[in-house]
Amino acid sequence: MNIIYSDALIIGGGLAGLRSAVTCADKGLDTIVLSLVPVKRSHSAAAQGGMQASLGNTKMSEGDNEDQHFKDTVKGSDWGCDQEVARMFVTTAPKAIRELAAWGVPWTRIKAGPRTVVMNAKQVKIEEKQEAHGMINSRDFGGTSKWRTCYSADATGHSMLYGIANEAMKRDITIHDRKEAIALIHKDDRCYGAIVRDLKDGSLTAYVSKATMIATGGFGRIYRVTTNAVINEGIAQAMALETGKVALGNMEAIQFHPTPIMPSGILLTEGCRGDGGVLRDKDGHRFMPDYEPEKKELASRDVVSRRMMEHIRNGKGVDSPNGQHLWLDISILGRKHIEEHLRDVQDISKTFNGIDPADEGEKGWMPVLPAQHYSMGGIRTDKTGHSHLKGLFAAGEAACWDVHGFNRLGGNSVSEAVVSGMIIGNYFADYALDASITISTAEIQQALNKQDAYLDALINTDGGEDITKIKIRMQEIMNEKVGVFRNGGDLQSAYDELKELLVRSRNLTLKNKSRANNPELSNAYKTQKMLKLAVCVAKGALLRTESRGAHYREDYLKRDDKNWLKRTLAWWRAEDDIEPDLTYEPIDIMKMEMPPAYRGYGHKDMTVEHKDTAKRLTEIDKIKAENQTVDRYVLQDRIMPFELPMNYKNKNERLGDK
Amino acid sequence: MARELTFKILRYDPSQPEIQAQFQEYKLTEKPGMTLFIALNQIREELDPTLAFDFVCRAGICGSCGMVVNGKPQLACKALTKNFNADFPITLAPMPGFELIKDLSVDTGVWMEAMTKRVESWVHTESETDISKQERPVDPDLANEIFELDRCIECGLCVSSCMTKLMRPDFVGAVGLNRVARFYMDPHDDRDASDFYELVGDDNGVFGCMSLMGCEDHCPKEIPLQSKIAYVRRELVKVGLKR
Numbered sequence: 063m064n065i066i067y068s069d070a071l072i073i074g075g076g077l078a079g080l081r082s083a084v085t086c087a088d089k090g091l092d093t094i095v096l097s098l099v100p101v102k103r104s105h106s107a108a109a110q111g112g113m114q115a116s117l118g119n120t121k122m123s124e125g126d127n128e129d130q131h132f133k134d135t136v137k138g139s140d141w142g143c144d145q146e147v148a149r150m151f152v153t154t155a156p157k158a159i160r161e162l163a164a165w166g167v168p169w170t171r172i173k174a175g176p177r178t179v180v181m182n183a184k185q186v187k188i189e190e191k192q193e194a195h196g197m198i199n200s201r202d203f204g205g206t207s208k209w210r211t212c213y214s215a216d217a218t219g220h221s222m223l224y225g226i227a228n229e230a231m232k233r234d235i236t237i238h239d240r241k242e243a244i245a246l247i248h249k250d251d252r253c254y255g256a257i258v259r260d261l262k263d264g265s266l267t268a269y270v271s272k273a274t275m276i277a278t279g280g281f282g283r284i285y286r287v288t289t290n291a292v293i294n295e296g297i298a299q300a301m302a303l304e305t306g307k308v309a310l311g312n313m314e315a316i317q318f319h320p321t322p323i324m325p326s327g328i329l330l331t332e333g334c335r336g337d338g339g340v341l342r343d344k345d346g347h348r349f350m351p352d353y354e355p356e357k358k359e360l361a362s363r364d365v366v367s368r369r370m371m372e373h374i375r376n377g378k379g380v381d382s383p384n385g386q387h388l389w390l391d392i393s394i395l396g397r398k399h400i401e402e403h404l405r406d407v408q409d410i411s412k413t414f415n416g417i418d419p420a421d422e423g424e425k426g427w428m429p430v431l432p433a434q435h436y437s438m439g440g441i442r443t444d445k446t447g448h449s450h451l452k453g454l455f456a457a458g459e460a461a462c463w464d465v466h467g468f469n470r471l472g473g474n475s476v477s478e479a480v481v482s483g484m485i486i487g488n489y490f491a492d493y494a495l496d497a498s499i500t501i502s503t504a505e506i507q508q509a510l511n512k513q514d515a516y517l518d519a520l521i522n523t524d525g526g527e528d529i530t531k532i533k534i535r536m537q538e539i540m541n542e543k544v545g546v547f548r549n550g551g552d553l554q555s556a557y558d559e560l561k562e563l564l565v566r567s568r569n570l571t572l573k574n575k576s577r578a579n580n581p582e583l584s585n586a587y588k589t590q591k592m593l594k595l596a597v598c599v600a601k602g603a604l605l606r607t608e609s610r611g612a613h614y615r616e617d618y619l620k621r622d623d624k625n626w627l628k629r630t631l632a633w634w635r636a637e638d639d640i641e642p643d644l645t646y647e648p649i650d651i652m653k654m655e656m657p658p659a660y661r662g663y664g665h666k667d668m669t670v671e672h673k674d675t676a677k678r679l680t681e682i683d684k685i686k687a688e689n690q691t692v693d694r695y696v697l698q699d700r701i702m703p704f705e706l707p708m709n710y711k712n713k714n715e716r717l718g719d720k
Numbered sequence: 721m722a723r724e725l726t727f728k729i730l731r732y733d734p735s736q737p738e739i740q741a742q743f744q745e746y747k748l749t750e751k752p753g754m755t756l757f758i759a760l761n762q763i764r765e766e767l768d769p770t771l772a773f774d775f776v777c778r779a780g781i782c783g784s785c786g787m788v789v790n791g792k793p794q795l796a797c798k799a800l801t802k803n804f805n806a807d808f809p810i811t812l813a814p815m816p817g818f819e820l821i822k823d824l825s826v827d828t829g830v831w832m833e834a835m836t837k838r839v840e841s842w843v844h845t846e847s848e849t850d851i852s853k854q855e856r857p858v859d860p861d862l863a864n865e866i867f868e869l870d871r872c873i874e875c876g877l878c879v880s881s882c883m884t885k886l887m888r889p890d891f892v893g894a895v896g897l898n899r900v901a902r903f904y905m906d907p908h909d910d911r912d913a914s915d916f917y918e919l920v921g922d923d924n925g926v927f928g929c930m931s932l933m934g935c936e937d938h939c940p941k942e943i944p945l946q947s948k949i950a951y952v953r954r955e956l957v958k959v960g961l962k963r
Contacts, residue, residue: 099774100829102874103782117855157851164849164856166842166908168867171860196857214867220781221870228842231833239829240821262821263735291777325753328779383752402864410779413798414753530765574769579733579822582769712852 063507064267068094068236070494071255071271073243073298075101077219077476078458079277080226081483082490087233089491094269095230096258097239098293102227105279105291106479109219110406111333112201112211113480114473115155118716119197120172121188122179122209128152128714129694130207133656135471138205138362140611140621141658142315142438142467142629142649146704147445149655151465151481153706156714158480159198159212167225168214169198170403180338180395182358183348193717202336203472205362205663211473216331216406219476226480243298244587246274246305246454247501247509253454254501256301257513264578266513268506273453273494276302277483280437280459284596286537288434289322289329299460300591302441303598303642307451309631311442311462311647313595314602317470317612318546319435320366325384326414327433330407332472335359337403339392341370342427343378346389354663361663364469364612367432368664371546382429392419393426432546436475438466438612439599442631442647445705447486453497455490457482464629468611488707517577520586525569529582532567533589536560536596544600549616553604560600561640564593598632598642605644606630609668619665623658623672627651651678655702723750725801727763728809729771733822744768745809756796756812757785760824772822780940783873786880787824788813793877795940796824815880828876838892839919841899843908858907869902869948871941878935878945890924894935894945897926901948904955916952917959926953 070086072079075097086093095101118126131152136143163169174195178185181202203211214221230237243256247268255271281296282288302308320341321330335341340348341359353369354361361369370388373379379386392400392407397420400408404419411417411428419426441456443449443463449456457463458479463486465478543556567590574582608622609615627649632642651657651674658675660666682701689697695713705711725748732741746763757778764771776784778797785796790804790811804810818826835841878894885891900916903909920926929949936946 099776099782099784100832100874102832103776103784103829105777105782107873108777108779108781160851160853160855161849163858164843164845164851164908166866166903166906168863168870168906169858170867171858171863173860196859198855199860214870215864217781217867217871220873221867224870228836231836232840232842234837237833240827291782293776326778406781413780413800414755576770578735579770579772581764581772709852715853717854 063510064265065503065506066094066267066269067499068092068269068271070273070275070491071269072096072275072277073256074277074279074458074460075237075239076104076106076277076279076458077223077226077479078483079275080230081480082275082277082457082487083235084226084229084233085484085487086491086494087235089495091491091494094236094238096241096243096269097237098242098261100239101237102224104223105294106223106476107220108291108329109476110216110329110331111203111336112213112218112473113159113222113477114203114206114210114471115159115212115477116152116208116210117156117159117198117200117212118208118718119194120200120209121190122202123200124718126208126210127716129698131155131210134206135465135474136656137661138469138471139467140469140661141623141627142312142610144445144464145654145656145702147463148465149702149704150445150485150706151478154481154484154710155477157710158477158484162222162225162480163198165225165229167221170213170215171196172199183338183340183394197717201333202360203332204335204360204366205357205471211336213333215402216333216404222476222480243301245301245509245513247506248305248307248451249501249505251307252452254499257510264580266510268510270499270501270506272497272499273455273490275455275457275490276441276460277457278460281592281595282434282437284536284540284592284599285434286541287327289319289327290434295588295592296595297588297591299440300594302449302451302454303594303632303634304637305451306633306635308449308454309442309633310439310598311464311629311631312439312468312602313598313632314606314613314630315438315468315611316434316599317363317436317438318367318432320363320370320432321390321430322433323411323415324382324387324429324431328410328414329435330390330410330428330430331404334390334392334404334407337399338395339390340394342389342391343373344380345378346424349373349378357663362469362661363472364614365664367546368614370432380429387429387431389427390430391427393422436470438462438468438470442629446489447482448489448493453493455486455493457486468613485707485710517583517587520570520583521572521575521577523569524571527566527570529567529570529572529586529589532563533585533592536563536589536593540596540599544603547614547616548603550604553600557597557600557604560593560597564590564597564640567593594634597640601641601644602630602632620668620670622670623675624670627658627672651675653702654678655698657682723806725750725759725804725806726809727759728811729823730813731823732820734820750801754801756789756799756801759801760796773824781873783875786815786875786877788815788880793880793938795875795877798940815876817879817882817885818876828874831876832874832895835892835896839896839899841903843903843906845908845910856908862905862907866902866905869898869943872898872943873941875940877938877940881934881938883932883934884928884930888924888928891928892920892925894949896920897929897949897952898943898945901952904952913955913959917956921956921960926956
């Protein structure tokens with residue numbers, strides 16, 4: 063039996079996983095990172111537009127701080143997030159970006175003096191202060207009250223990932239790439255690592271560890287059209303679900319990004335609109351101000367995506383052989399700005415669509431349509447990133463830690479990935495330091511044999527079903543029936559057919575019978591796992607009879623705080639089941655720093671209020687009245703205390719402090 | 721009318737050395753907007769489930785899909801089939817210079833990790849950073865210049881198009897020398913030219929480069945490799961002359 067021991071096993075080599083690994087190494091743990099691909103190819107690299115952190119350096123972000131970032135994040139989540147976790151996140155984000163700067167990430171810096179920016183489709187001159195010269199710049203993004211999204215041109219995720227991967231390699235952390243974890247090793251409600259398949263030779267190895275972390279990103283590939291990379295299939299979430307001991311949280315909370323380019327679905331960053339780009343319809347009309355007079359193109363992503371689809375339904379979409387779309391116009395920013403700050407966008411548009419977005423007028427408009435982009439849901443954890451299964455942690459997009467609730471703000475994904483790597487990585491390492499391995503080799507062998515037999519069975523079954531067809535059908539159902547607009551009828555039929563597909567996926571006939579180098583075999587076990595996630599998404603969406611954030615029910619238009627201010631937990635009780643058992647975890651208004659209210663964008667007066675909202679508001683007013691002389695940190699602590707490890711709770715210094 | 725395309729793909733599995741490397745042909749009907757990413761996936765889904773190749777982001781960002789297309793190394797995801805002459809087969813082969821995994825899939829990860837460690841591709845500094853304090857200012861133009869070099873996606877096209885690498889298997893490649901330039905320029909990194917001389921001041925480093933510039937010709941990120949290799953060489957010659 064192949065068996066490899068470590069203190070800390072981290073599955074996933076993107077920003078969250080590698081940043082966690084750095085902490086583990088710094089604490090002296092024997093750490094192994096597993097990755098499907100060379101770690102620098104992880105999907106974190108594809109984040110273009112930036113990372114939110116309230117540095118407040120640029121003129122347009124003056125007065126920014128954690129409080130503003132917190133409020134924007136909670137409103138963005140449509141009050142679905144865990145507010146304590148959101149506080150932990152916004153307090154650590156400035157530290158994360160400064161750490162990355164010290165590690166050499168080439169953030170775009172401010173030049174003192176006047177500069178021209180585009181706001182509301184008009185050129186405006188702003189003056190950057192002398193003392194801000196050389197400090198980290200930030201741009202505007204959707205759903206934010208300040209210009210808070212720090213960036214390195216439009217390859218932010220790439221620069222961040224390389225910065226952190228370099229630090230991991232500096233520490234000589236063991237990285238095993240082209241490895242896929244397919245099952246967790248667990249006993250008595252405790253996780254001891256994973257059974258891992260080598261993607262080169264197909265062999266199985268048991269990676270046994272004191273503590274295990276899943277940081278494998280989202281599961282966008284259960285949809286037919288997605289901005290996600292081909293590796294974002296959610297296999298690790300499914301593997302956790304299959305233990306029966308781990309709950310997946312809020313799987314129905316799926317984000318659709320407003321501006322993937324059609325028909326390839328490749329993302330064009332929110333930075334396009336943040337920097338002043340606008341959306342246009344078939345008449346060339348800029349329609350967003352008609353729907354969202356205040357935030358216009360820069361409302362949160364869920365709202366912009368819905369308004370776009372609404373506008374297409376109103377007959378304003380542009381016809382094309384691939385269906386209808388709208389236009390994204392960044393030509394108004396000028397060629398110089400585009401070629402300096404939005405170069406990958408230009409490259410993508412030129413390469414895949416033959417359109418140079420810097421060309422003036424109609425010629426430069428890029429065809430866009432909302433598509434699946436981000437999974438707010440994932441492995442449910444507590445505030446330290448610990449899942450329901452002891453010894454198993456999760457961080458980044460793979461987790462439901464829950465910074466994002468029902469809608470993530472642009473710029474908060476890479477930010478969460480790194481910050482969770484710092485915070486959860488720290489709790490994870492501390493757990494590993496105290497833990498020991500108390501599983502026998504016989505039990506490890508058993509776990510390995512089970513997967514071995516499972517793969518043999520997949521190859522030898524002759525049920526006649528074709529896995530490629532099943533996978534494509536699953537993706538089509540998700541696209542057509544569990545999309546931007548949802549309704550009971552479609553969701554029910556999606557749910558029923560997905561369950562049927564799951565049953566069919568257990569009766570395959572594979573053409574290629576080899577255990578090694580067999581993409582069809584990988585496809586078979588992965589599709590079975592993806593179908594489980596798809597069923598969780600569909601069931602969660604079907605039962606949630608309200609509209610919150612990205613989950614929008616045409617038959618239940620209101621956000622129903624009275625009945626639905628709670629997190630969906632999906633459990634897979636038995637291996638042969640074809641659907642999850644759903645339970646719900648309440649979100650307590652009486653502990654909130656910011657009780658539910660109107661988000662400031664989207665439809666007004668569309669909530670069913672919870673009785674606690676008014677009660678908690680009164681309570682907060684009372685605390686404020688009693689604490690008029692204290693500073694904002696003390697006041698915050700009296701309203702909703704939270705903890706952070708290391709020195710992460712230290713006050714973040716800013717230019718304005720002096 | 722839609723064109724019929726012929727793909728001629730070099731097949732070899734090192735774990736089955738008894739089967740000789742050979743070209744295999746596949747035929748597909750072209751679709752609008754078809755890239756090699758779309759075409760290869762369609763071949764695998766419909767014609768041959770054993771064909772091995774690598775894609776991740778399919779958007780030219782992650783650097784996974786370098787291969788030799790009609791004799792030229794390039795990123796397959798960005799290659800549109802409409803740019804090929806359908807009268808001839810589109811010939812695909814794995815990138816040379818890296819260990820072959822199977823067919824079009826090569827192991828760039830292990831090579832790049834070794835390169836990273838060889839040029840010590842990280843910030844070296846004695847100073848401690850208090851991350852709750854303001855960041856150190858960096859000249860905005862310098863930050864942009866560093867970013868230009870930081871855009872490298874380690875796709876390996878520069879290595880596979882390098883004649884020096886063919887002659888000297890341990891040559892660090894343009895990707896490594898670019899990394900040296902990048903950290904040499906970075907004000908956070910305390911290393912000086914003599915430190916880098918220790919790492920790449922030899923014939924397997926910057927002095928081995930024959931200046932044929934296959935790297936510059938094929939870099940998908942248009943990184944100014946020619947001028948940066950010259951820059952590193954100039955700086956390290958100064959160190960060498962003093963020794």
